[in-house]
Amino acid sequence: ANHLRPCAVEAEPGAVRSMGGPAELAGRRFDVLVVGAGFAGAVMAERFAADAGLEVLVIDRRPHVGGNAHDERDAAGILVHRYGPHIFHSNAQEVVDYLSRFTGWRPYEHRVLADLGGGLRVPIPINRTTLNRLYDAGLEDNAAVEAFLAERAEPVDPIRTSEDIVVARVGRDLYERFFRGYTAKQWGLDPSRLDRSVAGRLPVRTDTDDRYFTDRFQAMPAEGYTAMFERILDHPRITVLTGIDFAEARGAVAFDRLVWTGPIDEYFGHAHGPLPYRSLRFHHETHDVERFQPAAVINYPDEAVPHTRITEYKWLTGQQAPRTSISYEYPSAEGDPYYPVPTPENQARYKLYEAMADARPDVIFVGRLATYRYYNMDQVVAQALATYRRAAGR
Template sequence: MYDWLIVGAGFAGSTLAERIATVRGERVLVIDRRDHVGGNAYDEPDAAGVLMHRYGPHIFHTNSDAVFQHLSRFTKWRAYEHRVLAKLADGKLVPMPINRTTLNRMYDLSLVTDEDAEAFLNSRAEPVAEIRTSEDVVVSRVGRQLYETFFRGYTRKQWGLDPSELDKSVTSRVPTRANNDDRYFTDTHQFMPLDGYTAMFRRMLDHPNITVMTSTDYADIKDKVSFRRMVWSGPVDEFFGFRHGKLPYRSLKFEHRTLEQEWFQPCGTVNYPLEDVPYTRISEYKYLTGQVHPKTTVTYEYPSAEGDPYYPVPRAENQDLYRKYEALADATPDVWFVGRLATYRYYNMDQVVAQALATFKRIEAAVPPTSANDTPRSLAATGD
């Protein structure tokens, strides 16, 4: 008998489990269909002993002091500023996002100031009457040649759609800079968990009021466990039995390689925007972790239409379909929908933690602490 069932042991579920167990003193069962906690941020030593991320690189960054301070309860940090290079058709490696160095290397220019770079970009930019799509965002800022060089092929591979078919939010996430700042992120807090993400999650869930069951699917236990309230961090359409049809998601396939050499590439991630290259990027984990090891492990990422859901596809018709599920979620008592999949949002890790902490505040305001006289519910009473 549990006060809360939490489906999913990633950032959303683990953050709420810890808050509910610690602050409210209530009993929590956390389940995950995978064989580990941590969701997509799970990391582990591979056979060679190199600490790597099973689901591709996860780089923590945030401007939120509250999120950073909260996670600091469960980990020490290693300062890390992520850098990305893009490999062009002529073999050149240039910084991504586009900055002044990128322009100088591509065009053999000698742009010296931010004003020089801005003037060059403005000379390339093409006016767009209304910014609606991801193509509009880039073309209106840097022009068609830079758009085709860096964004069109990469986006087609990543999303299976042309940028002209995607919401403007996709490419709006990637800035264009006139300075020489070659960091991928510019957030106030840029760190990696010192002992890895998995160690952080295990500390977060190490509480006498929390029971964790991995390799456990919701459907397998819904008739066997009783609870009073629930947090769902899986796909919202799955919770409701795909009543209105499936929400589109993109997935990823990973090829992990351990190499008999100390380093493989010059930075943490190299992007491959050419459409005829099947993978989108290669990441090398020792840059992220700071680990000293005679071997190195890299991951090739291949976007896919099939597999575990990773990214909600940002198109207007998908948002219309999501709103039908959102209405069902809002009308479902005692179930809280949190996280990227449950709210169909393309969130970063820190945004998921912020959403979970905000959800906990709403729980505190709306839900009285559990009484011994409260009536438990069967898992079978919640979804389809």
């Protein structure tokens, strides 16, 4: 009882039932233990409690709910995302409808500039404006852009890697300027070693649409992600305990079923060797100006610049304040797991763990880390809703 830790979940606006610390767990019994209070864990907990009527305990080793989407006010009172910019976008109506039960929304369309050095900043994803600024190309319509790209594109067959997919669409020069350095920094790997799906996340546009995403629904939770998580978890049959690892909780508490949203290799004691997860180090700063930069996010594709991007949070949240807060992202092999690393070798290793998971019907593996998939938030919510339906026999 001498290691009680405060639960960081605040009572408002969701009344999360939190515990003082692990000592209170001793002897308790739950129908479901959910490891991880991010999107995957929160949705599974809400469904098991509200739909199946089960008693659920949610734990997280971090001192807060929300997982990587957690946001909070910093010392200057600016709402920031502790783990980097999270922009909600989706074409899945089921996901939007589900989350809309727990939050209002602020319409927001994300725009990003790439800083190419020497004061040159152009829209990314590559679009007509990007090409006209970069090459003074005078391209006036979509057909002109297609012809311009076709002249530069190099045929690649089959397209397997992140290098292939970019070079085949836009050619070497644009690949070098926008993708090679950024990707090498972000992943610690040359794009030729990464699956095509990684760089394939970015479209190439022939029009002047400079939005980062084109999903039908693009918005930010009106009061932030953490407030939304508190409402998802606000249920009489859900108990939340933060600042505790599964390794500590498993001996203290009895449960029938486990939902695991942490790294899958961790659950199985790294039996097949560690699965790589890419991490980031964030450097947060507050500046005494209203605006720091001319876009929400500026990417730095130059490999000589150590950070990959700078985010100014007020663009995302719409918050009005005389000061502003930003974060730099420095990719890192060490630290909290943020990204699965999509390479053929890693996928093969994941398959070994997936086979172990398939042999454990008492444990549900769900989420970005537990299924080793480079999923956006809405995809994790969709996966959790579908996983719950299967588990509940719906």
